[in-house]
Amino acid sequence: MTRSTAMARGRQSLSRFSEYSWAGLLLIILLLVVIMSVVSDSFLSDFNIFVVLRSVATAVLIGSAQMAVLSIGQMNLSVGAIGGLAAITAGGIMDAYGLPVWLAIIGGLACGAAAGALNGIIVARTGLNAFIVTIATASVFLGLNLGLTSAQPFYDLDPNFTSFGQARFGFFPVMGFITVATMIALAVFYYRTLVGRQLLAVGGNLSAAQTAGIPVGRRVVWAHILSGLLAGGAGMLWASQLGAAQPMIGQSWLLVSFAVPIIGGVALTGGSVRIIGLFLAALIIALINNMLVHLGIDPVYVELLLGLLILGTVWASHVATRSEETKRSLR
Amino acid sequence: MTTETTADKAAMNGRPNGVMLEATGIGKAFPGVQALDDVSLSLKSGEIHALVGENGAGKSTLIKIITGLYRQDVGTLRMGGEVVEFNNPRSSIEAGIAAVPQERSLIPEFSVGENILIERMPLRGSVFVDYDTINREAARWLEVMELDIPVTRRAARLSAAEMQLVEIVRALALESRVLLLDEPTASITPHEAAHLFEVLRSLRDRGVAVLVVTHKLEEVFELCDRVTVLRDGKNVASGEPLDGLTRDQLVAWMIGRTQLIAELPERPPRGEQAALTLRDFDTVDGVEGVNLEVFPGEIVGLYGLVGAGRTELAHAVIGASEITGGEIMVGGRKANIRSVAQALSRYRIGYVSEDRKNDGLILSKDIVFNVSVTLWRWLAKWVVGWVPDSAERELAKRHAEALDVRTPSLEQTVGNLSGGNQQKVSIAKWLAADADILIIDEPTIGIDIKTKDALHELIWALAGSGKAILLISSDMPEMVRLADRILVMKGGHLVAEMENSRRYDEISEEIMKELA
Numbered sequence: 001m002t003r004s005t006a007m008a009r010g011r012q013s014l015s016r017f018s019e020y021s022w023a024g025l026l027l028i029i030l031l032l033v034v035i036m037s038v039v040s041d042s043f044l045s046d047f048n049i050f051v052v053l054r055s056v057a058t059a060v061l062i063g064s065a066q067m068a069v070l071s072i073g074q075m076n077l078s079v080g081a082i083g084g085l086a087a088i089t090a091g092g093i094m095d096a097y098g099l100p101v102w103l104a105i106i107g108g109l110a111c112g113a114a115a116g117a118l119n120g121i122i123v124a125r126t127g128l129n130a131f132i133v134t135i136a137t138a139s140v141f142l143g144l145n146l147g148l149t150s151a152q153p154f155y156d157l158d159p160n161f162t163s164f165g166q167a168r169f170g171f172f173p174v175m176g177f178i179t180v181a182t183m184i185a186l187a188v189f190y191y192r193t194l195v196g197r198q199l200l201a202v203g204g205n206l207s208a209a210q211t212a213g214i215p216v217g218r219r220v221v222w223a224h225i226l227s228g229l230l231a232g233g234a235g236m237l238w239a240s241q242l243g244a245a246q247p248m249i250g251q252s253w254l255l256v257s258f259a260v261p262i263i264g265g266v267a268l269t270g271g272s273v274r275i276i277g278l279f280l281a282a283l284i285i286a287l288i289n290n291m292l293v294h295l296g297i298d299p300v301y302v303e304l305l306l307g308l309l310i311l312g313t314v315w316a317s318h319v320a321t322r323s324e325e326t327k328r329s330l331r
Numbered sequence: 332m333t334t335e336t337t338a339d340k341a342a343m344n345g346r347p348n349g350v351m352l353e354a355t356g357i358g359k360a361f362p363g364v365q366a367l368d369d370v371s372l373s374l375k376s377g378e379i380h381a382l383v384g385e386n387g388a389g390k391s392t393l394i395k396i397i398t399g400l401y402r403q404d405v406g407t408l409r410m411g412g413e414v415v416e417f418n419n420p421r422s423s424i425e426a427g428i429a430a431v432p433q434e435r436s437l438i439p440e441f442s443v444g445e446n447i448l449i450e451r452m453p454l455r456g457s458v459f460v461d462y463d464t465i466n467r468e469a470a471r472w473l474e475v476m477e478l479d480i481p482v483t484r485r486a487a488r489l490s491a492a493e494m495q496l497v498e499i500v501r502a503l504a505l506e507s508r509v510l511l512l513d514e515p516t517a518s519i520t521p522h523e524a525a526h527l528f529e530v531l532r533s534l535r536d537r538g539v540a541v542l543v544v545t546h547k548l549e550e551v552f553e554l555c556d557r558v559t560v561l562r563d564g565k566n567v568a569s570g571e572p573l574d575g576l577t578r579d580q581l582v583a584w585m586i587g588r589t590q591l592i593a594e595l596p597e598r599p600p601r602g603e604q605a606a607l608t609l610r611d612f613d614t615v616d617g618v619e620g621v622n623l624e625v626f627p628g629e630i631v632g633l634y635g636l637v638g639a640g641r642t643e644l645a646h647a648v649i650g651a652s653e654i655t656g657g658e659i660m661v662g663g664r665k666a667n668i669r670s671v672a673q674a675l676s677r678y679r680i681g682y683v684s685e686d687r688k689n690d691g692l693i694l695s696k697d698i699v700f701n702v703s704v705t706l707w708r709w710l711a712k713w714v715v716g717w718v719p720d721s722a723e724r725e726l727a728k729r730h731a732e733a734l735d736v737r738t739p740s741l742e743q744t745v746g747n748l749s750g751g752n753q754q755k756v757s758i759a760k761w762l763a764a765d766a767d768i769l770i771i772d773e774p775t776i777g778i779d780i781k782t783k784d785a786l787h788e789l790i791w792a793l794a795g796s797g798k799a800i801l802l803i804s805s806d807m808p809e810m811v812r813l814a815d816r817i818l819v820m821k822g823g824h825l826v827a828e829m830e831n832s833r834r835y836d837e838i839s840e841e842i843m844k845e846l847a
Contacts, residue, residue, distance in 0.1 A: 192459050194452055201438045201449065208436035211398065212449045213421035271440045 024316060025263070025280040032287040040294040049171035052286045054241065057179040059282035061234035062253050063260025064186060067278065068227040070261055071190070072203040072220060073270025074130035076227050078119060078138035079257045080250030083235030085141045086112040090236050091154030091245020094161065101158040105236060112232020113225050115141055120224030124217040130224075145247050154245040165240035175237050182233065187275045199223055203270025259285060259310045284313055350412070351376040351540040352397070352428070352509045357406035359392055366392040367403070368564045372542075374509060379531060379541040380570070381551040384561035385585055385779035386750045390544050391433070393561070394513055398430045399423035411508075424450055429507035431498050433514050433544075437486040444469030444482035447501045472504040477526060490638040491518045499527060503534075510534065513544045517776060518637040518805075521843075528554050546779060548578055560584040586781050595788065598795040601815070602627030604663050606799035607648070607680070607768050613656035614647040616640075617823040620657070625768065625799045630790065632814025632831070633803045634842055640823040641803045642685060645770045649674040649682045661768070681766030683758050685773035685803070692757055694746035698738060701745050702727040702759045730759040735785065751782025758789065769793065772803040787813060807842070811835045819845045 036043040062079060069076040090108030093099050119137055123130045167174035190196040201209040202219045210216055231250075239245045262268065263284060264277025288309045292302050352374040359367040367389045374380050384390050395401040397408065399417035408415050410426050417423040423430075437446045444465045445452070453464035469482045478500065480493055489497065495518050502510055510531075516524040531541050531554065545551060551558060552573060558581065560568040567584045605624040612621040618640045625631045633641050646652045648659060650668040659666045661678045674680040692701050703723040727741055736755045738748060745756055754774060761769055771790060775783045790813055794800050804810050810817060811833060819827040819842055827845040832838060 192462075194454055194458065194460055197441070197445070197452065197460055200440055204438040204440050205436065207434060208438060211400065211420045211430070211432060211436055213419070213424050214449075215421075271438065 022276065022280060025277070025284065028284055028313065028316065029280065029287065032284065032291060036287070036291055036294060043290075043294060046168075046171040048290070050168045050173055052283075052290050053171065053176055054165075054168075054173040055286040055289065056279065056282045057173055057176045058234055058237050058241070059256050059260055059285055060179050060183065060278050061230055061237065062257045063264065063278050063282060064183065065227045065230035065234060066257040067261040067264075067266050067273055068223050068230060069130065070203075070266050070268060071199050071270060071273050072223045073206070074123065074220070074223070075134065076119065076224065076231075076257075077131065077134040077254070078115070078141055079227065079231045079234075080253035081138040081141035081145070082112050082115045082228050082231040082250070083238065083253060084247060084250035085115060085145045085235070086232030087235035087239040087249045088145055088149050088154060088245045088247055090161075091157060091239060092148070094158050095154035095156040095245070101161050104158070104161070108236045109229055109232050112228040112230075112235070114228070116224040116226065116228020116231070117221060119228070120221035123224065124220040142251075149247045151247050153247060155243075157239070157243070157245065161240050162243040165237070165243065175240065178233070178237065182230070183275050183278065186273075190273045190275075195219070195222060200271055200273070203272070205271070255307070255310065256285060259314065263310075263313055281313075285310065288313075349376055350374070351410065352542075353409040353412075354393070354397065355407055355409075357393065357396060357403045357408075359396060359401060359403050366564050367396075370406070370561065370564070370566050371569050372559050373570050374540045374542055375557075376508065376538045376540045377535055378556045379535050379543060379554055381555035381558040381573070382542055382544045382561070383546075383548070383551060383558060383581070383585060384567075385781060387563075388561040388585075389564040390561055391513070392564075394430070394432075394511060394544060397423065397428060397511065398432070424505065424507075427508040428511065429502040429505035429509070430511040431502045431513060431515055433517075435494065436498055437489075437494055439485070439487035441486055442483050443473075443480055443486060443489070443497055446486050446497060447472060447482075447504050449501070450505060468504070469500075472500050475503060476500050476530060492520065492523065492637045495519055496523060496527075503530070507539070509540045509542070511542045511544070514546065515543065516545070516547065516550065520636045524550075548581060551581070552578070562587060582780060585779075595791045595812070596795070598791070599628060599797075601629040602797070602799075605660070606662060607801065608660040608663070609648070609657065610660070611657035612644070612647070612659070613654070614640075614643055615653035615655050616643045616647075618644045618647065619823050621820075621825050623818060623825065623828075625801050627767070627799045628794055628797050629815050630794045630800045630802055630813050632810045632817040633801060633820055634805070634807075634810050634817055635820035636805060636846065639820040641820050642772055643823075644820070645682055645772055645801070645803060648770065649680055651682075675764055675766060679765065679767040681761030681764060681769050683754075683761060683769065683771045683774060685776065692745050692753060695744060697742045697744055698731055698736065698748075698756055699724055699727040699741050701756050702730055702763050704760060726763050727759075730763045731756070751778045751786065754778060754782075754786060755789070758786075762793075766798070768799045768801070770801045770803070773805065774802070775804075775806060775809060783809075807839050808835065810842075811838050817842065821846055 042048055062083070065079045065082075066076060086108040089111040090104040093104040093107045094101065115137070119130070119134055122128065122133050122137070164174060190200060198209070198214045198219050199222060201212065201214055202216055206216065235249055238249050242249070260278055260281045261274070263281035265274040266272055266277065288306060292305055297305060350373050352372075354370065354372045357367050357370045358365070370389065370393060372382070372393065382390055382393070392401065396403045397417070399420045399422050402418065408417065415426050417426070438449065441449070447469040448465050453461040453468065455461045466482045473480060473482065476496060476499065478496055480489070480497065486494065486497065495515070499512070499515060502512070515527060519527070535541055543550070543555060555573055557570045557572050558568060558576070559566065559570055560581070562585060604627075606627045607625040609621050609623050613619050621644060623631070633644070635641050643652065647654050648668070650670045650673060659668060661680070666678050668674045668678060668680070671682075693704065703726055724741065731738070731741060736748075736752050736759065738752065745753060748756065758771070758774075774786055774790065778786065787809065790800060790802065802810070802813060811831060814831050817829050817831050817838065818825055827842075829838070829841060
C-alpha cells in the first residue's frame with residue numbers, strides 16, 4: 001500500500017467516524033451508568049455487569065439479524081420465530097436424538113439459514129413486500145415449532161451447551177466472544193467484500209444497483225439467509241443462557257430487533273449498516289432493562305416503561321444524529 | 332490523455348466508421364400504448380449521434396431496450412454485426428455498452444471511487460473489494476474529466492452537478508465501444524458541459540460510438556454528427572447528417588409542424604406593495620445575506636447554476652428548512668413561516684418544486700387527488716375532516732382545464748402523464764390553493780419544446796393576473812424570455828440584479844460575466 005492511499009483510507013475511515021456521531025449514545029450510556037451506580041449498590045458488581053453484558057451479547061445478534069434485512073431496505077418480522085425454531089432444532093438434536101453439541105449447533109444454524117432462504121426466495125420470486133411475507137412466515141415458523149415440540153421445551157441438553165451460557169471471565173460473559181467475533185466478521189463482510197457491498201448497493205439505490213448489473217434477486221435472498229443465520233445463532237445463545245430449548249424463545253424479540261439497529265443508526269430505508277452502533281444501542285436497552293429490575297419496578301409495568309424508554313431513546317438518537325439531509329428535507 | 336486504452340479497444344473491436352450498434356424494426360408495447368413501432372437506430376463507431384424527440388416520443392424506451400432494462404417485442408439488436416439479446420443490464424454492459432441514465436444512479440453511502448467502479452469492482456482473492464485499486468483507478472478517470480472530487484468522498488455528500496459528473500465518469504471508466512448519455516448536461520455548468528463535449532469528441536476520434544439524448548438543440552448542433560428523431564414511437568429521421576440541417580427542419584421533425592413561438596402579450600404594470608420581501612436572509616444550508624423583493628404581477632428571475640443556493644432559498648421561504656437570520660415580509664408585514672402548511676394557509680405562498688417526481692406530485696394517484704392535496708384542509712372545513720368528493724373534482728376540473736392538461740380523464744394516474752402535463756398538474760395544485768406568491772423552480776427541465784412554450788405562456792398569464800412570481804431557472808433563454816428582473820445567485824449570495832432588456836446576447840453575456 002502506498003503512503004497516499006494509506007492516508008486516503010485513513011481519511012475515509014475518519015470521515016466515516018465523524019459522519020456518524022456516537023456522542024449521543026455514549027452520553028445516554030454514561031448517564032444510565034452514573035444514575036444506577038448511585039442508586040444501587042449491587043449495580044457495579046461483577047455478576048450484575050455480567051448479566052447486562054450477556055443480554056447485550058444476544059441483543060446485538062438479534063439486532064444484527066434485523067440489520068441484515070434493513071441493509072437492503074426491507075424488514076424481517078420473523079427474526080424471533082426463526083430464533084425459536086433454530087433453538088428447538090438444536091435442542092431436539094441434543095435431547096431427542098442424543099447427538100453431539102457441534103452437530104446441534106450446525107443443525108440450528110442450518111435451520112436459521114433455511115428459514116431465511118425461504119423468506120428471501122418468496123420475496124425475490126413473487127415481488128411481495130418483505131414486511132407481509134415475513135409476518136406470514138413468522139406464523140408458519142412458530143406453528144412448525146409448536147407442532148414439532150408440542151409446546152414442550154427440550155431440557156436434556158448437553159452440559160457443555162448449558163454451562164456456556166453461564167460461563168464468564170470476571171464480569172465478561174464467554175458468549176460475548178461469539179458476538180464480538182460475529183460482528184467483526186459482519187463488518188468485514190459489509191465493508192470489504194463484494195457481496196456485502198452489493199447488498200448495500202441494493203439497499204442504497206435499487207434501480208442503480210440493477211443498472212450496474214448487480215443480481216438484485218440473488219442479493220435479496222442472501223440478505224435474508226444472513227438474517228436467518230444470525231437469528232438462529234441468537235436463538236441458540238438464548239437457549240444456552242436459559243439452560244433449555246424453549247419453544248417460546250424469540251417471541252419477545254420484535255421490539256429489540258428493531259430498536260437495536262435503529263438506535264444504532266441504521267437507516268430504515270436501507271443502504272447502511274452500523275456495527276458499533278449495534279453494541280451501544282444494545283447496551284442502552286440492556287441498561288434500561290437492568291435499571292427497571294434494580295429499581296424494583298412492579299413487573300406489571302416493566303413492558304410499559306421499557307416501551308416508553310425505548311421510544312424516547314430512538315427519538316433522542318434521531319435528534320442527535322439528524323443529518324444535513326434530513327434537516328433539508330421537506331416537512 | 333488517459334483514454335488511450337479506450338481507443339485501442341475500440342479500434343480493435345469496431346471497424347472505423349462501421350456500424351457498431353444497430354437496432355432494426357424495434358417494437359415495444361405497454362398496456363394501452365405502442366411505445367415504439369418499427370424503430371431503427373444505427374450507431375457508427377467514431378460518431379456522436381443525437382437521439383431527439385418530444386417527451387413521450389419513445390426515446391427512454393429505446394434506451395432502456397438497448398441497456399437491457401426492457402426487452403423488445405419485435406426487432407433485433409446487433410453489436411458489430413452480430414445479433415445480441417439483452418435480458419438484463421449486465422448482458423448489455425458485457426456486450427460493451429455503457430450508459431449514463433437520466434435517473435440518479437449513484438449509491439449514496441458509497442464513495443465516489445466505489446460508485447465509479449461499481450460494475451466491475453476490483454477484487455482481491457475474488458471475495459474482498461480492493462479499495463487501493465478502486466481509489467487509484469477512479470482517481471485516474473476523474474483526472475480524465477479534470478474533476479477535482481476526492482475519490483473517497485461519499486456520494487451522498489456531492490452536489491447535484493458533481494453527482495452527474497461522477498455518473499459520466501463511471502460510464503467512461505467502462506471503456507465501452509458504445510456510450511449512451513441521457514440528458515448529460517441537465518445539471519452541470521456550461522463550463523463543465525464544454526469540457527464533457529471535449530472528452531466526448533476525443534472518444535469519438537478514437538472510434539467510440541456515442542449516443543446523446545437531449546432536449547437542448549444547441550447541443551445537438553454543437554456536438555453531434557448525425558441525428559435520429561422519434562415522434563410518437565416512430566422514426567421520423569434515422570441517422571440524418573446534421574451538416575446542412577437547419578434548426579427549423581429538426582424542430583419540424585420533432586413536433587410535426589414548424590414551431591411558432593407565440594408573442595407574449597403585454598402585461599399590466601406590477602403592484603405597488605411588494606408581495607414578498609427578504610431582508611438579510613440567511614438559511615441553515617448556506618444562503619447568506621439575500622435581499623430581494625417580488626411585486627404582484629411581476630416575474631422575478633433567479634438565475635444561477637445548480638448548487639448556487641436557489642432551491643435552498645426557496646425551501647427556507649416556504650418553511651421547509653431553517654432560517655438562521657434576517658426576515659421575510661409578506662405584503663409588507665413581517666412573516667414568521669414555520670411550516671409549508673402555514674406558508675400556504677396563512678401567507679398564500681406556493682412552491683412548484685423542481686423535483687416534481689419526488690417533491691411535487693404523488694405519481695400513483697390521479698389528477699383530482701394531486702390537484703386537491705393542498706386544499707384538503709380548506710375543503711374539510713365544511714364537514715369536519717371529510718373531504719367531499721364532488722368539491723374535490725370540481726376544483727380539479729376547473730384548474731386542469733385552465734392549464735390545458737392533456738388527459739383522457741381526471742382519474743388518470745399522474746405517473747402516466749407526460750412530463751409537461753405532470754408539470755401543469757403540479758402548478759394547478761397551487762393555483763387551486765389560491766396562492767398569491769408562486770415560487771416556480773426549474774419549470775421546464777426535461778420538458779419538450781411544445782409544452783415548454785405552453786408553460787411559458789401560462790407563467791406569463793399568471794403574472795398578468797396579479798400573482799407575484801419568483802422564477803428559478805438555469806435555462807438562459809427561458810430566463811430572458813420571461814423574467815422582468817433577473818437576480819443572479821452564486822455560492823449562496825446574490826451577486827447581481829439587472830433589469831431584463833429581453834435582448835438575449837446582451838443579458839446572457841452580462842449574466843455569465845457575473846458568474847465567472
